[in-house]
Amino acid sequence: MTATTAEPDAARAAVAASSANRSSLPDAAELRRLSDRAVLPLRHPGRWIAAALVLVLLVNAGQSLFTNPSWEWAKVGKWLFSPAILTGLQLTLTATAISAVVSFVGGVVVALGRLSPNPVLNAVSWFYVWLFRSVPLILVLIFLYNLGNLYPSIGIGIPFGPQLTVPTVTVLSDLTLGVIGLSLSEIAYASEVVRAGVLAVDPGQQEAAKALGLSRARQFRRVILPQALRSIVPAYVNQIIGLLKASSLLFYVSLLDLFGVVQSIGSTYPGDIIPLLVVATIWYLVLTSVVSTIQYYIERYYARGSVRALPPTPFQRVRFWLRGFSNDRLDGAL
Numbered sequence: 325m326t327a328t329t330a331e332p333d334a335a336r337a338a339v340a341a342s343s344a345n346r347s348s349l350p351d352a353a354e355l356r357r358l359s360d361r362a363v364l365p366l367r368h369p370g371r372w373i374a375a376a377l378v379l380v381l382l383v384n385a386g387q388s389l390f391t392n393p394s395w396e397w398a399k400v401g402k403w404l405f406s407p408a409i410l411t412g413l414q415l416t417l418t419a420t421a422i423s424a425v426v427s428f429v430g431g432v433v434v435a436l437g438r439l440s441p442n443p444v445l446n447a448v449s450w451f452y453v454w455l456f457r458s459v460p461l462i463l464v465l466i467f468l469y470n471l472g473n474l475y476p477s478i479g480i481g482i483p484f485g486p487q488l489t490v491p492t493v494t495v496l497s498d499l500t501l502g503v504i505g506l507s508l509s510e511i512a513y514a515s516e517v518v519r520a521g522v523l524a525v526d527p528g529q530q531e532a533a534k535a536l537g538l539s540r541a542r543q544f545r546r547v548i549l550p551q552a553l554r555s556i557v558p559a560y561v562n563q564i565i566g567l568l569k570a571s572s573l574l575f576y577v578s579l580l581d582l583f584g585v586v587q588s589i590g591s592t593y594p595g596d597i598i599p600l601l602v603v604a605t606i607w608y609l610v611l612t613s614v615v616s617t618i619q620y621y622i623e624r625y626y627a628r629g630s631v632r633a634l635p636p637t638p639f640q641r642v643r644f645w646l647r648g649f650s651n652d653r654l655d656g657a658l
Contacts, residue, residue: 395598400602408588412580419499419579420568427511434453435514439519465577525551530543558622561622
């Protein structure tokens with residue numbers, strides 16, 4: 325068979341296939357009949373069974389929580405807003421806020437060292453991150469608390485020359501040592517967050533900045549960092565939540581933060597230790613919930629332009645869930 329005879333045969337086969345496809349399509353009457361049928365939603369019995377089991381467990385836990393007299397909820401209300409607890413709460417917030425700011429600034433510096441082509445800066449930054457990610461925070465705090473035993477005085481001056489010295493205990497208060505300890509440890513983690521955010525920026529952005537003749541400092545400040553913040557800020561807010569909880573370790577260096585005040589009052593009133601622990605739990609839940617809400621809206625803010633639709637707010641999620649639940653009940657009734 326030649327090519328000239330094969331081409332008409334192929335054309336006839338294509339026409340026949342097209343006619344068969346058109347004949348297989350439903351006509352207008354069939355389409356109307358299909359449109360009149362009720363569309364039933366897909367059922368998910370497994371989801372409802374799992375939800376029922378979880379609901380039963382929650383009800384049992386709530387019943388035990390509110391009916392067990394050992395929880396002593398009256399004492400919880402007594403201590404919840406006591407002046408001592410609020411003073412400890414203020415110290416917790418102060419130490420966390422200062423440490424968060426210092427840690428972010430220090431994390432940027434260390435991250436730049438990790439990204440620097442200078443081998444000395446790169447090695448020193450790597451060693452810092454390795455050291456403080458390896459040593460537990462409680463050990464860092466206790467070591468700093470005993471710094472006066474290692475260095476009774478701190479001096480500023482010319483090496484091997486005259487120096488201005490002052491006693492260590494007069495310069496470094498307990499709060500200062502606590503903030504330094506929290507910051508030293510958190511800088512190591514913050515630097516990795518910043519470094520990951522910088523590396524997430526498209527390399528073409530830095531090449532374009534170089535083509536414009538910008539210096540390395542201006543490239544980072546005006547081009548790289550603003551784009552990296554989309555990845556850095558949400559992740560670092562999550563680190564702040566961990567820092568807030570880690571501040572409870574300040575009790576072990578004689579600082580009466582929220583947890584320290586609870587421990588101190590508990591040693592004076594041993595019978596109130598359970599209500600006091602509940603009070604501390606409530607306040608930590610409140611603080612972390614506030615920070616988590618801030619984190620959510622920060623993520624929503626930086627998601628603009630990167631996704632087609634912004635993620636719903638918590639109130640929108642509840643409204644969508646209630647609307648879906650009511651629709652499921654209506655479909656089931658029909």
